[in-house]
Amino acid sequence: MIVAKRKPFKEIKGLVSGSKKILVLGCGTCVAVCLAGGEKEVALLASQLKMALALEDWDLEIDELTIERQCDREFIEEINQKVNVDEYDLILSTACGAGVQLVSDVFDHKPVVAALNTTFIGVAEGPGVWTERCRSCSDCVLAETGGICPVTICPKGLVNGPCGGTRNGKCEVDPEKDCAWTLIYNRLKKLGRLDRMKEIVPPKKWSAQQHPATVIHEAYKRRYE
Amino acid sequence: MATSFEEALTSGKFLATTSVDPPKGADLEGLGQLLQKLKGVVHGLGVSDNHQGIMCMSPWAVCKLALEEGVEPIMHMTCRDRNRLALQSDLLAAASLGIKNFLCVSGDHVRFGDHINAKPVHDIDSVHLLTAAKGLVEGKDMADNALEAAPTLFLGAVANPEADPLEPQLMKVDKKIRAGASFLITHPVFSMEKLKKFMEQLKKSPVKVLVGIRLLDPEEIATYRNGGYPGLFVPEKVLEEIQGAGIGKCTEMAAAAVQEIKGANLCDGVHVVAPGHEERIPEILKAGGV
Numbered sequence: 001m002i003v004a005k006r007k008p009f010k011e012i013k014g015l016v017s018g019s020k021k022i023l024v025l026g027c028g029t030c031v032a033v034c035l036a037g038g039e040k041e042v043a044l045l046a047s048q049l050k051m052a053l054a055l056e057d058w059d060l061e062i063d064e065l066t067i068e069r070q071c072d073r074e075f076i077e078e079i080n081q082k083v084n085v086d087e088y089d090l091i092l093s094t095a096c097g098a099g100v101q102l103v104s105d106v107f108d109h110k111p112v113v114a115a116l117n118t119t120f121i122g123v124a125e126g127p128g129v130w131t132e133r134c135r136s137c138s139d140c141v142l143a144e145t146g147g148i149c150p151v152t153i154c155p156k157g158l159v160n161g162p163c164g165g166t167r168n169g170k171c172e173v174d175p176e177k178d179c180a181w182t183l184i185y186n187r188l189k190k191l192g193r194l195d196r197m198k199e200i201v202p203p204k205k206w207s208a209q210q211h212p213a214t215v216i217h218e219a220y221k222r223r224y225e
Numbered sequence: 226m227a228t229s230f231e232e233a234l235t236s237g238k239f240l241a242t243t244s245v246d247p248p249k250g251a252d253l254e255g256l257g258q259l260l261q262k263l264k265g266v267v268h269g270l271g272v273s274d275n276h277q278g279i280m281c282m283s284p285w286a287v288c289k290l291a292l293e294e295g296v297e298p299i300m301h302m303t304c305r306d307r308n309r310l311a312l313q314s315d316l317l318a319a320a321s322l323g324i325k326n327f328l329c330v331s332g333d334h335v336r337f338g339d340h341i342n343a344k345p346v347h348d349i350d351s352v353h354l355l356t357a358a359k360g361l362v363e364g365k366d367m368a369d370n371a372l373e374a375a376p377t378l379f380l381g382a383v384a385n386p387e388a389d390p391l392e393p394q395l396m397k398v399d400k401k402i403r404a405g406a407s408f409l410i411t412h413p414v415f416s417m418e419k420l421k422k423f424m425e426q427l428k429k430s431p432v433k434v435l436v437g438i439r440l441l442d443p444e445e446i447a448t449y450r451n452g453g454y455p456g457l458f459v460p461e462k463v464l465e466e467i468q469g470a471g472i473g474k475c476t477e478m479a480a481a482a483v484q485e486i487k488g489a490n491l492c493d494g495v496h497v498v499a500p501g502h503e504e505r506i507p508e509i510l511k512a513g514g515v
Protein backbone atom coordinates (compact mmCIF):
# COMPACT_ATOMS: atom_id res chain seq x y z
CA MET A 1 0.00 0.00 0.00
CA ILE A 2 0.94 3.66 -0.25
CA VAL A 3 2.35 5.08 2.98
CA ALA A 4 2.21 8.77 3.77
CA LYS A 5 3.02 11.10 6.65
CA ARG A 6 1.22 14.24 7.68
CA LYS A 7 3.07 17.45 6.91
CA PRO A 8 4.19 19.54 9.91
CA PHE A 9 1.22 21.38 11.41
CA LYS A 10 2.88 24.76 10.87
CA GLU A 11 3.16 24.05 7.16
CA ILE A 12 -0.48 22.95 6.92
CA LYS A 13 -1.54 26.10 8.74
CA GLY A 14 0.37 28.11 6.15
CA LEU A 15 -1.35 26.22 3.31
CA VAL A 16 -4.84 27.27 4.47
CA SER A 17 -3.78 30.82 5.26
CA GLY A 18 -6.24 33.46 4.03
CA SER A 19 -9.17 30.99 3.72
CA LYS A 20 -12.54 31.53 5.39
CA LYS A 21 -14.10 28.13 4.76
CA ILE A 22 -12.32 24.92 3.87
CA LEU A 23 -13.09 21.26 3.35
CA VAL A 24 -10.71 18.77 4.94
CA LEU A 25 -11.06 15.80 2.62
CA GLY A 26 -9.94 12.40 3.88
CA CYS A 27 -9.21 9.22 1.99
CA GLY A 28 -10.44 5.91 3.38
CA THR A 29 -7.93 3.52 1.84
CA CYS A 30 -4.10 3.41 2.11
CA VAL A 31 -3.63 6.61 4.11
CA ALA A 32 -6.38 5.56 6.51
CA VAL A 33 -4.59 2.26 7.16
CA CYS A 34 -1.28 4.05 7.81
CA LEU A 35 -3.03 6.47 10.18
CA ALA A 36 -2.20 9.56 8.15
CA GLY A 37 -5.29 10.67 6.28
CA GLY A 38 -8.42 8.65 7.09
CA GLU A 39 -11.60 9.78 8.85
CA LYS A 40 -9.98 9.89 12.32
CA GLU A 41 -6.97 11.83 11.12
CA VAL A 42 -9.23 14.30 9.30
CA ALA A 43 -11.14 14.90 12.54
CA LEU A 44 -7.89 15.35 14.44
CA LEU A 45 -6.46 17.78 11.91
CA ALA A 46 -9.68 19.80 11.75
CA SER A 47 -9.78 20.05 15.56
CA GLN A 48 -6.14 21.09 15.71
CA LEU A 49 -6.71 23.78 13.11
CA LYS A 50 -9.81 25.05 14.90
CA MET A 51 -8.01 25.28 18.25
CA ALA A 52 -4.86 26.87 16.86
CA LEU A 53 -6.71 29.39 14.75
CA ALA A 54 -9.14 30.32 17.52
CA LEU A 55 -6.15 31.45 19.58
CA GLU A 56 -5.22 33.77 16.72
CA ASP A 57 -8.79 35.13 16.25
CA TRP A 58 -8.77 33.64 12.79
CA ASP A 59 -12.33 32.84 11.84
CA LEU A 60 -12.04 29.68 9.74
CA GLU A 61 -14.98 27.40 9.11
CA ILE A 62 -13.94 23.80 8.60
CA ASP A 63 -16.02 20.94 7.22
CA GLU A 64 -14.86 17.36 7.21
CA LEU A 65 -15.53 14.59 4.72
CA THR A 66 -13.82 11.27 4.05
CA ILE A 67 -14.47 9.31 0.87
CA GLU A 68 -13.51 5.73 0.05
CA ARG A 69 -10.70 6.61 -2.36
CA GLN A 70 -9.44 9.88 -3.79
CA CYS A 71 -7.58 8.08 -6.57
CA ASP A 72 -10.81 7.01 -8.27
CA ARG A 73 -13.22 9.38 -10.08
CA GLU A 74 -16.18 7.19 -9.09
CA PHE A 75 -15.69 8.10 -5.42
CA ILE A 76 -14.71 11.73 -6.02
CA GLU A 77 -18.00 12.30 -7.83
CA GLU A 78 -19.80 11.40 -4.58
CA ILE A 79 -18.35 14.51 -2.95
CA ASN A 80 -20.86 16.78 -4.66
CA GLN A 81 -23.73 14.66 -3.35
CA LYS A 82 -22.57 15.26 0.22
CA VAL A 83 -21.26 18.84 0.21
CA ASN A 84 -21.31 21.86 -2.06
CA VAL A 85 -17.71 22.29 -3.12
CA ASP A 86 -18.40 25.83 -4.37
CA GLU A 87 -18.84 26.95 -0.75
CA TYR A 88 -15.18 26.31 0.05
CA ASP A 89 -12.20 28.55 -0.57
CA LEU A 90 -9.93 25.53 -0.54
CA ILE A 91 -9.88 21.74 -0.23
CA LEU A 92 -7.24 20.39 2.15
CA SER A 93 -6.73 16.81 1.03
CA THR A 94 -5.28 14.13 3.26
CA ALA A 95 -4.83 11.69 0.37
CA CYS A 96 -1.59 10.55 -1.21
CA GLY A 97 -0.18 12.65 -4.06
CA ALA A 98 -2.20 10.68 -6.60
CA GLY A 99 -5.47 11.34 -4.81
CA VAL A 100 -4.73 15.04 -4.37
CA GLN A 101 -4.11 15.36 -8.11
CA LEU A 102 -7.28 13.58 -9.18
CA VAL A 103 -9.42 15.66 -6.80
CA SER A 104 -7.69 18.73 -8.22
CA ASP A 105 -8.47 17.57 -11.78
CA VAL A 106 -12.16 17.07 -10.94
CA PHE A 107 -12.49 20.36 -9.03
CA ASP A 108 -10.13 22.38 -11.16
CA HIS A 109 -11.82 25.65 -10.16
CA LYS A 110 -10.79 25.17 -6.50
CA PRO A 111 -7.34 25.09 -4.93
CA VAL A 112 -6.66 21.56 -3.68
CA VAL A 113 -3.66 21.35 -1.35
CA ALA A 114 -1.89 18.33 0.12
CA ALA A 115 -1.79 17.89 3.88
CA LEU A 116 0.43 14.79 3.58
CA ASN A 117 3.82 13.94 2.18
CA THR A 118 3.52 10.71 0.20
CA THR A 119 6.41 8.55 1.26
CA PHE A 120 6.54 5.05 -0.23
CA ILE A 121 4.94 1.78 -1.26
CA GLY A 122 5.32 -0.48 1.72
CA VAL A 123 4.01 -2.99 4.19
CA ALA A 124 2.78 -2.94 7.77
CA GLU A 125 5.48 -4.46 9.98
CA GLY A 126 3.40 -4.17 13.15
CA PRO A 127 1.08 -1.69 14.84
CA GLY A 128 2.10 1.80 13.72
CA VAL A 129 5.18 0.69 11.75
CA TRP A 130 5.45 0.59 7.96
CA THR A 131 8.51 -0.08 5.84
CA GLU A 132 9.25 0.58 2.20
CA ARG A 133 9.31 -2.49 -0.05
CA CYS A 134 8.87 -1.37 -3.65
CA ARG A 135 10.14 1.45 -5.86
CA SER A 136 7.71 0.53 -8.67
CA CYS A 137 10.65 0.40 -11.11
CA SER A 138 8.69 -1.58 -13.74
CA ASP A 139 11.60 -4.06 -14.07
CA CYS A 140 11.15 -6.45 -11.13
CA VAL A 141 14.16 -8.50 -9.97
CA LEU A 142 12.50 -10.19 -6.97
CA ALA A 143 12.53 -13.63 -8.61
CA GLU A 144 16.34 -13.57 -8.53
CA THR A 145 16.84 -12.03 -5.11
CA GLY A 146 14.88 -14.30 -2.82
CA GLY A 147 11.89 -11.97 -2.71
CA ILE A 148 13.89 -9.09 -1.21
CA CYS A 149 14.22 -5.98 -3.36
CA PRO A 150 17.77 -4.55 -3.57
CA VAL A 151 16.52 -1.57 -5.57
CA THR A 152 14.41 -0.55 -2.59
CA ILE A 153 16.12 -1.94 0.50
CA CYS A 154 19.70 -1.01 -0.50
CA PRO A 155 19.99 2.80 -0.27
CA LYS A 156 22.18 2.71 -3.38
CA GLY A 157 19.84 0.33 -5.21
CA LEU A 158 22.77 -1.97 -6.02
CA VAL A 159 21.70 -5.02 -8.03
CA ASN A 160 24.95 -7.01 -8.07
CA GLY A 161 25.77 -7.38 -4.41
CA PRO A 162 26.75 -5.31 -1.39
CA CYS A 163 28.97 -2.26 -1.23
CA GLY A 164 31.98 -2.39 1.08
CA GLY A 165 30.23 -0.87 4.07
CA THR A 166 28.39 -3.87 5.52
CA ARG A 167 29.19 -4.31 9.20
CA ASN A 168 27.60 -6.97 11.37
CA GLY A 169 25.08 -7.40 8.58
CA LYS A 170 23.97 -3.80 8.90
CA CYS A 171 23.87 -0.99 6.35
CA GLU A 172 26.58 1.67 6.35
CA VAL A 173 24.00 4.36 5.65
CA ASP A 174 21.89 3.48 8.69
CA PRO A 175 23.41 0.97 11.13
CA GLU A 176 19.94 0.38 12.58
CA LYS A 177 18.88 -1.19 9.28
CA ASP A 178 19.83 -4.55 7.81
CA CYS A 179 22.07 -4.61 4.74
CA ALA A 180 19.80 -5.59 1.84
CA TRP A 181 22.46 -7.89 0.41
CA THR A 182 23.04 -9.67 3.71
CA LEU A 183 19.29 -10.33 3.82
CA ILE A 184 19.31 -11.53 0.20
CA TYR A 185 22.39 -13.73 0.77
CA ASN A 186 20.83 -15.34 3.85
CA ARG A 187 17.48 -15.87 2.12
CA LEU A 188 19.01 -17.39 -1.03
CA LYS A 189 21.22 -19.62 1.11
CA LYS A 190 18.16 -20.81 3.03
CA LEU A 191 16.36 -21.49 -0.26
CA GLY A 192 19.36 -23.35 -1.69
CA ARG A 193 19.52 -20.79 -4.51
CA LEU A 194 22.81 -19.00 -3.80
CA ASP A 195 23.88 -19.65 -7.39
CA ARG A 196 21.46 -16.86 -8.36
CA MET A 197 23.73 -14.37 -6.61
CA LYS A 198 26.73 -15.37 -8.71
CA GLU A 199 25.22 -14.21 -11.97
CA ILE A 200 25.98 -10.68 -13.12
CA VAL A 201 22.69 -8.83 -13.23
CA PRO A 202 22.62 -6.45 -16.22
CA PRO A 203 21.91 -2.74 -15.80
CA LYS A 204 18.29 -1.95 -15.11
CA LYS A 205 16.09 -0.96 -18.00
CA TRP A 206 14.93 2.38 -16.73
CA SER A 207 13.10 2.85 -20.04
CA ALA A 208 10.49 0.47 -18.63
CA GLN A 209 9.68 3.21 -16.16
CA GLN A 210 8.34 5.95 -18.40
CA HIS A 211 7.10 8.99 -16.49
CA PRO A 212 4.25 9.71 -16.34
CA ALA A 213 3.36 6.05 -16.70
CA THR A 214 0.07 4.69 -18.00
CA VAL A 215 -1.24 1.14 -17.76
CA ILE A 216 -4.18 0.08 -19.90
CA HIS A 217 -5.56 -3.37 -19.21
CA GLU A 218 -5.57 -5.65 -22.22
CA ALA A 219 -9.35 -5.97 -22.14
CA TYR A 220 -9.80 -2.20 -22.33
CA LYS A 221 -7.26 -1.39 -25.01
CA ARG A 222 -9.80 -1.07 -27.82
CA ARG A 223 -11.76 1.48 -25.81
CA TYR A 224 -8.81 3.81 -25.27
CA GLU A 225 -6.69 3.40 -28.37
CA MET B 226 59.57 4.54 -11.67
CA ALA B 227 59.63 4.85 -15.41
CA THR B 228 57.32 1.89 -15.99
CA SER B 229 53.57 2.36 -16.03
CA PHE B 230 51.31 1.36 -13.17
CA GLU B 231 50.05 -1.57 -15.24
CA GLU B 232 53.58 -2.73 -16.04
CA ALA B 233 54.64 -2.34 -12.43
CA LEU B 234 51.66 -4.43 -11.27
CA THR B 235 52.58 -7.27 -13.58
CA SER B 236 56.29 -7.07 -12.71
CA GLY B 237 55.82 -8.95 -9.45
CA LYS B 238 57.37 -6.11 -7.47
CA PHE B 239 55.69 -5.06 -4.21
CA LEU B 240 53.97 -1.78 -5.05
CA ALA B 241 52.87 1.32 -3.20
CA THR B 242 49.98 3.56 -4.17
CA THR B 243 48.07 6.27 -2.43
CA SER B 244 45.02 8.46 -2.94
CA VAL B 245 44.43 12.16 -2.71
CA ASP B 246 41.26 14.20 -2.66
CA PRO B 247 40.91 17.04 -5.18
CA PRO B 248 40.58 20.52 -3.68
CA LYS B 249 37.28 22.15 -2.82
CA GLY B 250 38.09 25.04 -5.06
CA ALA B 251 39.62 25.92 -8.38
CA ASP B 252 43.27 26.12 -7.32
CA LEU B 253 45.63 23.17 -7.83
CA GLU B 254 48.78 24.79 -6.44
CA GLY B 255 48.70 22.91 -3.12
CA LEU B 256 48.19 19.58 -4.86
CA GLY B 257 51.03 20.40 -7.24
CA GLN B 258 53.38 20.71 -4.26
CA LEU B 259 52.13 17.41 -2.83
CA LEU B 260 52.65 15.70 -6.18
CA GLN B 261 56.30 16.73 -6.08
CA LYS B 262 56.66 14.91 -2.75
CA LEU B 263 54.94 11.78 -4.06
CA LYS B 264 56.77 11.64 -7.38
CA GLY B 265 59.02 8.61 -7.48
CA VAL B 266 57.56 7.35 -4.19
CA VAL B 267 54.31 5.77 -5.36
CA HIS B 268 53.55 3.66 -8.41
CA GLY B 269 50.08 5.11 -8.78
CA LEU B 270 48.10 8.00 -7.39
CA GLY B 271 44.40 7.48 -6.80
CA VAL B 272 42.36 10.64 -7.25
CA SER B 273 39.01 10.52 -5.53
CA ASP B 274 35.72 11.49 -7.12
CA ASN B 275 33.70 13.63 -4.71
CA HIS B 276 34.97 11.39 -1.90
CA GLN B 277 32.28 10.49 0.63
CA GLY B 278 29.86 12.64 -1.34
CA ILE B 279 31.80 15.82 -0.55
CA MET B 280 31.68 18.16 -3.54
CA CYS B 281 35.21 18.81 -4.86
CA MET B 282 36.93 19.50 -8.14
CA SER B 283 36.44 16.75 -10.74
CA PRO B 284 39.30 14.24 -10.52
CA TRP B 285 40.27 14.45 -14.19
CA ALA B 286 41.82 17.89 -13.66
CA VAL B 287 44.02 16.55 -10.84
CA CYS B 288 44.86 13.45 -12.91
CA LYS B 289 45.95 15.69 -15.80
CA LEU B 290 48.20 17.66 -13.46
CA ALA B 291 49.61 14.41 -12.07
CA LEU B 292 50.47 13.24 -15.58
CA GLU B 293 52.22 16.54 -16.25
CA GLU B 294 54.16 16.17 -12.99
CA GLY B 295 55.20 12.61 -13.80
CA VAL B 296 52.95 10.79 -11.33
CA GLU B 297 50.66 8.16 -12.82
CA PRO B 298 47.05 8.76 -11.82
CA ILE B 299 44.33 6.25 -11.03
CA MET B 300 41.10 8.13 -11.56
CA HIS B 301 38.20 7.12 -9.33
CA MET B 302 34.81 6.97 -11.04
CA THR B 303 31.73 6.85 -8.85
CA CYS B 304 28.31 5.75 -10.04
CA ARG B 305 26.70 7.95 -7.39
CA ASP B 306 26.89 11.22 -9.33
CA ARG B 307 26.47 10.25 -12.99
CA ASN B 308 24.23 8.09 -15.13
CA ARG B 309 25.55 5.66 -17.74
CA LEU B 310 25.83 8.35 -20.41
CA ALA B 311 27.91 10.68 -18.25
CA LEU B 312 30.12 7.87 -16.92
CA GLN B 313 30.99 6.66 -20.39
CA SER B 314 31.57 10.14 -21.77
CA ASP B 315 33.82 11.01 -18.81
CA LEU B 316 35.79 7.78 -19.35
CA LEU B 317 36.35 8.79 -22.96
CA ALA B 318 37.24 12.36 -22.02
CA ALA B 319 39.72 11.26 -19.36
CA ALA B 320 41.25 8.70 -21.73
CA SER B 321 41.74 11.44 -24.33
CA LEU B 322 43.80 13.36 -21.76
CA GLY B 323 46.10 10.36 -21.31
CA ILE B 324 44.49 9.02 -18.14
CA LYS B 325 44.51 5.26 -18.36
CA ASN B 326 43.86 3.79 -14.92
CA PHE B 327 40.37 3.86 -13.47
CA LEU B 328 38.99 2.69 -10.17
CA CYS B 329 35.31 1.90 -10.73
CA VAL B 330 33.23 2.33 -7.59
CA SER B 331 29.58 2.57 -6.64
CA GLY B 332 30.38 5.47 -4.33
CA ASP B 333 29.67 6.38 -0.73
CA HIS B 334 26.12 7.43 -0.07
CA VAL B 335 25.39 11.16 -0.20
CA ARG B 336 24.34 11.09 3.44
CA PHE B 337 28.05 11.06 4.41
CA GLY B 338 28.86 14.14 2.37
CA ASP B 339 28.15 17.84 2.32
CA HIS B 340 25.22 17.80 -0.12
CA ILE B 341 22.87 15.49 1.75
CA ASN B 342 19.83 16.61 -0.27
CA ALA B 343 21.43 15.54 -3.56
CA LYS B 344 19.74 12.71 -5.44
CA PRO B 345 22.06 9.67 -5.56
CA VAL B 346 22.11 8.52 -9.19
CA HIS B 347 23.18 4.84 -9.08
CA ASP B 348 21.79 4.27 -12.57
CA ILE B 349 24.38 1.49 -12.85
CA ASP B 350 26.68 -0.11 -10.25
CA SER B 351 30.42 -0.74 -10.13
CA VAL B 352 30.08 -4.13 -11.86
CA HIS B 353 28.18 -2.47 -14.72
CA LEU B 354 30.72 0.35 -14.91
CA LEU B 355 33.55 -2.15 -15.26
CA THR B 356 31.59 -3.98 -17.97
CA ALA B 357 30.87 -0.69 -19.73
CA ALA B 358 34.53 0.41 -19.56
CA LYS B 359 35.66 -2.95 -20.91
CA GLY B 360 33.14 -2.52 -23.71
CA LEU B 361 34.59 0.91 -24.55
CA VAL B 362 38.05 -0.66 -24.79
CA GLU B 363 36.55 -3.14 -27.24
CA GLY B 364 35.09 -0.26 -29.27
CA LYS B 365 31.44 -0.40 -28.19
CA ASP B 366 29.34 1.72 -25.86
CA MET B 367 26.71 0.32 -23.50
CA ALA B 368 24.04 0.59 -26.19
CA ASP B 369 26.25 -1.44 -28.53
CA ASN B 370 27.11 1.51 -30.76
CA ALA B 371 30.55 1.49 -32.34
CA LEU B 372 33.07 4.08 -31.12
CA GLU B 373 35.07 6.13 -33.60
CA ALA B 374 38.17 5.45 -31.53
CA ALA B 375 38.42 3.03 -28.63
CA PRO B 376 40.22 4.16 -25.46
CA THR B 377 42.99 2.30 -23.66
CA LEU B 378 41.87 1.67 -20.09
CA PHE B 379 43.31 -0.27 -17.16
CA LEU B 380 40.51 -1.07 -14.75
CA GLY B 381 40.32 -1.62 -11.04
CA ALA B 382 37.73 -1.99 -8.32
CA VAL B 383 37.47 -1.79 -4.55
CA ALA B 384 36.85 -4.54 -2.01
CA ASN B 385 36.53 -4.68 1.74
CA PRO B 386 38.23 -7.72 3.35
CA GLU B 387 36.65 -6.69 6.67
CA ALA B 388 33.07 -6.58 5.38
CA ASP B 389 30.85 -8.59 7.67
CA PRO B 390 29.51 -10.97 6.44
CA LEU B 391 32.39 -11.60 4.03
CA GLU B 392 30.72 -14.13 1.70
CA PRO B 393 28.42 -11.68 -0.15
CA GLN B 394 31.40 -9.31 -0.49
CA LEU B 395 33.46 -12.09 -2.05
CA MET B 396 30.68 -12.86 -4.52
CA LYS B 397 30.60 -9.20 -5.54
CA VAL B 398 34.39 -9.12 -5.88
CA ASP B 399 34.21 -12.17 -8.12
CA LYS B 400 31.71 -10.34 -10.33
CA LYS B 401 34.01 -7.30 -10.47
CA ILE B 402 36.89 -9.46 -11.62
CA ARG B 403 34.75 -11.21 -14.22
CA ALA B 404 33.49 -7.81 -15.40
CA GLY B 405 37.00 -6.56 -16.08
CA ALA B 406 38.83 -5.49 -12.91
CA SER B 407 42.55 -6.19 -13.26
CA PHE B 408 43.37 -4.83 -9.83
CA LEU B 409 41.66 -4.38 -6.48
CA ILE B 410 42.32 -1.68 -3.93
CA THR B 411 40.97 -2.66 -0.55
CA HIS B 412 39.42 -0.58 2.17
CA PRO B 413 41.84 0.00 5.06
CA VAL B 414 42.56 -3.29 6.79
CA PHE B 415 43.29 -3.71 10.51
CA SER B 416 42.97 -7.47 10.92
CA MET B 417 45.61 -9.72 9.38
CA GLU B 418 43.38 -12.68 10.10
CA LYS B 419 40.54 -11.22 7.99
CA LEU B 420 42.97 -10.17 5.27
CA LYS B 421 44.38 -13.70 5.08
CA LYS B 422 40.88 -15.16 4.81
CA PHE B 423 40.04 -12.69 2.05
CA MET B 424 43.27 -13.32 0.11
CA GLU B 425 42.80 -17.07 0.44
CA GLN B 426 39.62 -16.73 -1.64
CA LEU B 427 41.51 -14.85 -4.35
CA LYS B 428 44.57 -17.05 -4.62
CA LYS B 429 43.41 -18.64 -7.88
CA SER B 430 42.50 -15.29 -9.42
CA PRO B 431 44.90 -13.30 -11.61
CA VAL B 432 43.67 -10.06 -10.05
CA LYS B 433 46.31 -7.89 -8.37
CA VAL B 434 45.54 -6.72 -4.86
CA LEU B 435 46.73 -3.54 -3.17
CA VAL B 436 45.84 -3.64 0.51
CA GLY B 437 44.58 -0.46 2.10
CA ILE B 438 46.34 1.06 5.09
CA ARG B 439 45.11 4.25 6.69
CA LEU B 440 47.04 6.70 8.78
CA LEU B 441 44.70 7.29 11.69
CA ASP B 442 44.30 10.71 13.23
CA PRO B 443 43.71 10.76 17.02
CA GLU B 444 41.53 13.84 16.55
CA GLU B 445 39.08 11.75 14.55
CA ILE B 446 38.54 8.93 17.04
CA ALA B 447 34.89 9.88 17.58
CA THR B 448 34.21 9.83 13.83
CA TYR B 449 35.89 6.43 13.45
CA ARG B 450 33.88 5.11 16.36
CA ASN B 451 30.49 6.34 15.16
CA GLY B 452 30.88 5.03 11.60
CA GLY B 453 31.44 8.45 10.03
CA TYR B 454 33.70 6.97 7.37
CA PRO B 455 31.83 4.32 5.38
CA GLY B 456 33.67 1.01 5.13
CA LEU B 457 36.29 2.02 7.71
CA PHE B 458 36.10 -0.32 10.68
CA VAL B 459 38.78 0.62 13.21
CA PRO B 460 38.91 -1.90 16.08
CA GLU B 461 38.28 -0.52 19.56
CA LYS B 462 41.70 -1.80 20.66
CA VAL B 463 43.38 0.39 18.04
CA LEU B 464 41.28 3.40 18.98
CA GLU B 465 42.33 3.00 22.61
CA GLU B 466 45.95 2.78 21.50
CA ILE B 467 45.83 6.10 19.63
CA GLN B 468 43.78 7.88 22.31
CA GLY B 469 45.88 10.86 23.40
CA ALA B 470 48.71 9.91 21.04
CA GLY B 471 50.29 12.27 18.53
CA ILE B 472 50.25 11.91 14.75
CA GLY B 473 53.86 10.70 15.02
CA LYS B 474 52.82 7.54 16.82
CA CYS B 475 50.04 6.95 14.30
CA THR B 476 52.58 7.33 11.50
CA GLU B 477 54.72 4.64 13.14
CA MET B 478 51.67 2.38 13.43
CA ALA B 479 50.86 2.85 9.72
CA ALA B 480 54.48 2.07 8.82
CA ALA B 481 54.37 -1.05 10.99
CA ALA B 482 51.21 -2.15 9.17
CA VAL B 483 52.96 -1.67 5.81
CA GLN B 484 55.87 -3.75 7.04
CA GLU B 485 53.61 -6.49 8.39
CA ILE B 486 51.58 -6.75 5.20
CA LYS B 487 54.66 -6.73 3.02
CA GLY B 488 56.29 -9.33 5.24
CA ALA B 489 53.24 -11.61 5.10
CA ASN B 490 53.72 -11.94 1.33
CA LEU B 491 49.98 -11.99 0.79
CA CYS B 492 49.36 -9.34 -1.82
CA ASP B 493 50.84 -7.24 -4.60
CA GLY B 494 51.28 -4.00 -2.72
CA VAL B 495 49.84 -1.48 -0.32
CA HIS B 496 47.57 1.47 -0.82
CA VAL B 497 48.40 3.93 1.93
CA VAL B 498 45.99 6.76 2.59
CA ALA B 499 46.56 9.61 5.00
CA PRO B 500 43.70 12.10 4.68
CA GLY B 501 44.89 15.51 5.80
CA HIS B 502 48.45 14.21 6.34
CA GLU B 503 49.43 13.16 2.82
CA GLU B 504 52.91 14.65 3.26
CA ARG B 505 53.62 11.76 5.65
CA ILE B 506 53.11 9.08 2.98
CA PRO B 507 56.77 8.95 1.84
CA GLU B 508 57.84 8.55 5.49
CA ILE B 509 55.30 5.75 6.10
CA LEU B 510 56.42 3.85 3.01
CA LYS B 511 60.10 4.29 3.74
CA ALA B 512 59.74 3.16 7.36
CA GLY B 513 57.52 0.31 6.16
CA GLY B 514 60.25 -0.93 3.86
CA VAL B 515 58.60 -0.13 0.52
